[in-house]
Amino acid sequence: VRCQHYPPLRALQASAVLRRVSDEHKKEPFTSSSQQQFDRHPAGHQPEQEPQGPRSSYTGQGGQESEDYESEEQLQRRILTAALEFVPEHGWTAEAIAEGAKTLGLSVAAAGMFHSDGSELILHFVSECNAKLSELLEEEQKLVQLGEAEKKPTDEFLRDAVEARLRMLIPYIEKWPQALSVLLLPRNIPSSLSLLTSMIDDIWHYAGDQSTDFNWYTRRAVLTGIYNTTELVMLQDSSPDFEDTWRFLENRVADAMNMSSTASQVQSTGEAIVQGLMGAAVTVSN
Amino acid sequence: VYQVFESVAKKYDVMNDSMTLGIHRVWKDILVHKMNPSPGTLLLDVAGGTGDIAFRFINYVRSVREQQLQRKLKHHQNLSWQEIFENYQEDKFNSLGDSQVVVCDINREMLKVGKQKAQHLGYSEGLSWVLGNAEELPFGDDKFDVYTIAFGIRNVTRIDLALQEAYRVLKPGGRFLCLEFSHVSNPLLSRLYDLYSFQVIPVLGEVIAGDWKSYQYLVESIRQFPPQEELKAMIEDAGFFKVDYENLNFGIVAIHSGFKL
Numbered sequence: 239v240r241c242q243h244y245p246p247l248r249a250l251q252a253s254a255v256l257r258r259v260s261d262e263h264k265k266e267p268f269t270s271s272s273q274q275q276f277d278r279h280p281a282g283h284q285p286e287q288e289p290q291g292p293r294s295s296y297t298g299q300g301g302q303e304s305e306d307y308e309s310e311e312q313l314q315r316r317i318l319t320a321a322l323e324f325v326p327e328h329g330w331t332a333e334a335i336a337e338g339a340k341t342l343g344l345s346v347a348a349a350g351m352f353h354s355d356g357s358e359l360i361l362h363f364v365s366e367c368n369a370k371l372s373e374l375l376e377e378e379q380k381l382v383q384l385g386e387a388e389k390k391p392t393d394e395f396l397r398d399a400v401e402a403r404l405r406m407l408i409p410y411i412e413k414w415p416q417a418l419s420v421l422l423l424p425r426n427i428p429s430s431l432s433l434l435t436s437m438i439d440d441i442w443h444y445a446g447d448q449s450t451d452f453n454w455y456t457r458r459a460v461l462t463g464i465y466n467t468t469e470l471v472m473l474q475d476s477s478p479d480f481e482d483t484w485r486f487l488e489n490r491v492a493d494a495m496n497m498s499s500t501a502s503q504v505q506s507t508g509e510a511i512v513q514g515l516m517g518a519a520v521t522v523s524n
Numbered sequence: 525v526y527q528v529f530e531s532v533a534k535k536y537d538v539m540n541d542s543m544t545l546g547i548h549r550v551w552k553d554i555l556v557h558k559m560n561p562s563p564g565t566l567l568l569d570v571a572g573g574t575g576d577i578a579f580r581f582i583n584y585v586r587s588v589r590e591q592q593l594q595r596k597l598k599h600h601q602n603l604s605w606q607e608i609f610e611n612y613q614e615d616k617f618n619s620l621g622d623s624q625v626v627v628c629d630i631n632r633e634m635l636k637v638g639k640q641k642a643q644h645l646g647y648s649e650g651l652s653w654v655l656g657n658a659e660e661l662p663f664g665d666d667k668f669d670v671y672t673i674a675f676g677i678r679n680v681t682r683i684d685l686a687l688q689e690a691y692r693v694l695k696p697g698g699r700f701l702c703l704e705f706s707h708v709s710n711p712l713l714s715r716l717y718d719l720y721s722f723q724v725i726p727v728l729g730e731v732i733a734g735d736w737k738s739y740q741y742l743v744e745s746i747r748q749f750p751p752q753e754e755l756k757a758m759i760e761d762a763g764f765f766k767v768d769y770e771n772l773n774f775g776i777v778a779i780h781s782g783f784k785l
Contacts, residue, residue: 310765313785336562344697344785345669346562351766351783354560 314351317342318362322410329413330356330420357426360417361433367406368437374402375444392445393491399441400465400491401484404472408480415473438462460497464490535733536574536637542728543739549576551777552674555703556580558770558779559670563589563621568668568693570658570686571676573634575641575651578625582650585623592621620650626668628656659685663693670694674703678749687762694784700764706771706778707751713774721746752778 308316321338328334334356336349352358381387390398407414421430438461467490472483540548556577561567563585569577629635635653642651656662658673658680671690680686690700708714721743729739750758752769755778759767764782771778 310785332560333562339697342697345695345699346565346697347559347669347695347699348697348783348785349562350558350560350699350781 314358315362317344317348318352318359319366321359322363325359325410325413330360330417332356335359355420355423356417357420357423360420361426361429363410363417364421364430364433367403368433368440370406371399371403371437372440375399375440379444393495395445396441396461396464396494397484397487397491399444400461400468400487403437403465404469404483407469407472411473418469418473434462434465438465460494464494535735536634537576537641539729539733539739542732543725547773548675551703551772552576552580554772555672555674555701555779556584558781559584559672559699559701561585561588561623561670563592563623565623565669566667567623567625567670567672568661568663569625569627570656570661570671570673570690571629571679572627572672572674573629573631573638575627575638575647577672577674578627578638578651579642579645579647581625582620582623582647585620589619589621624650624652626652626654626663628654628658628661630655630657659689661689661693665692666695667693668695668698670699670701672701672703675705677702677704678745683750684758684762687759687764691763691784696784698784700759700780700782700784702755702759702780704755704778704780705746705749706755706769706775708775710774717776752780755780 317335317339319338320341321335323341324334324337328337332349332352332354335352336346339348340346378387382389410417420426435458438458441461442457464487468483468487471486472480475483477483544551559581561581561584565585567578567581569575569581572578627635627638629638632655635655639653642648654662658676659682671694673686673690677683677686687700694700708717725743726736726739729742730736733739749755752771752775756767756769759780759782762782763784765785767780767782769778769780
């Protein structure tokens with residue numbers, strides 16, 4: 239019997255909208271895939287109203303965009319970002335999220351919105367790092383296009399990109415092994431894998447180099463391998479400013495480049511052999 | 525409703541155990557686990573007369589606090605004896621980490637039983653007992669971190685008012701948790717459950733508590749109560765976000781959760 243009143247309200251409330259955040263600074267746009275909800279219609283929700291009586295928040299403000307209002311996802315992201323500051327102390331846990339929520343003026347119970355193993359916090363961090371990397375590479379590319387900088391050779395480009403990305407882990411390096419193990423949980427693998435591959439693709443996109451003989455999959459696999467192994471080396475590196483790690487990275491990238499040139503050598507040798515055989519065949523037929 | 529619980533108060537716990545074959549303890553444990561409270565949380569347990577949720581909350585927070593302190597001590601490996609001594613002093617005075625529970629119930633008898641239990645089990649700090657009506661709570665706005673109501677909401681006449689009060693007294697970011705009997709969708713199980721409810725429970729009521737009528741009322745009120753989705757809609761109406769429910773035992777019991785954002 240009661241259900242009849244609810245369907246219209248349900249439809250309009252489908253995109254939850256929260257309190258006004260008029261003087262909130264806008265977050266930088268993400269390039270990760272979790273970003274589709276900025277334009278959800280708020281349909282005139284007024285969160286500050288007195289809770290007496292039924293909610294009658296449909297005063298026709300449907301046209302008002304989400305400039306002043308915040309969606310659930312945005313709030314969740316803000317909480318997670320605030321929580322990052324507490325990770326070195328508490329690890330990637332619900333405790334860090336609770337502390338983060340506190341700094342935003344929310345109750346510690348808000349951490350209950352997330353999984354108690356900190357998965358969302360880690361995935362959020364990874365996607366933020368990837369976004370930062372994309373920005374960096376985008377700016378570099380602009381400089382090159384404007385002629386203000388030289389285009390780097392592929393190996394140097396890859397090396398710098400991977401180093402820049404790994405350096406973002408430095409403040410959290412102590413608790414990073416814990417994060418890696420959480421990312422490997424079966425539940426998280428689809429998301430963590432997709433974040434990894436999109437980052438690798440990004441780097442190759444900006445590297446823009448067409449002269450190697452790798453095809454797309456090989457390139458992806460090679461760089462993924464370089465990135466993962468360097469990351470693991472970094473976790474165990476105690477040299478000043480991780481110089482051992484960067485040297486390892488340099489060597490791996492050089493290996494990859496050699497592999498490509500060997501492949502092309504093999505190919506040109508092959509071509510030469512084929513030509514020789516063709517010549518022999520022609521001679522014989524004559 | 526008041527009279528039902530007046531007569532039921534003393535035997536409440538025993539009846540719970542026999543009716544649910546002791547599973548209600550597990551359900552309540554799951555509720556507190558889901559809450560995952562950190563030290564410093566302020567909990568309001570409504571209709572929590574005999575204190576089951578409150579005691580579990582205190583235990584949970586205490587153990588979390590212990591773990592926290594152990595971790596802190598591990599980091600400070602090279603303390604002097606003086607510092608170690610000071611740390612232990614601190615522990616004694618803060619084993620709950622400033623967490624607190626306020627148990628609110630409309631029924632004085634239930635609160636009395638709860639207080640006695642607390643004394644008997646040795647719970648002294650962090651507990652308050654307040655007489656109050658869920659539809660009109662005697663607390664100010666934005667006070668609590670978590671609001672729980674375990675097996676109490678179906679006894680409230682105007683559920684929407686209770687939900688609105690819950691919204692009011694919670695801090696921004698606060699969580700609403702409701703543990704309640706709900707609808708079983710599996711048809712086979714549903715039939716068995718009905719059989720058990722209508723044949724066995726009132727009989728147990730008569731035998732153990734000497735009260736057939738109250739338990740008949742109980743079983744009927746469970747059937748009258750709105751199912752999971754409807755309750756979720758009502759909670760959303762009160763202003764909560766990220767409202768979700770988790771079925772326990774195929775829907776015999778459900779935990780609804782919402783946040784004031």
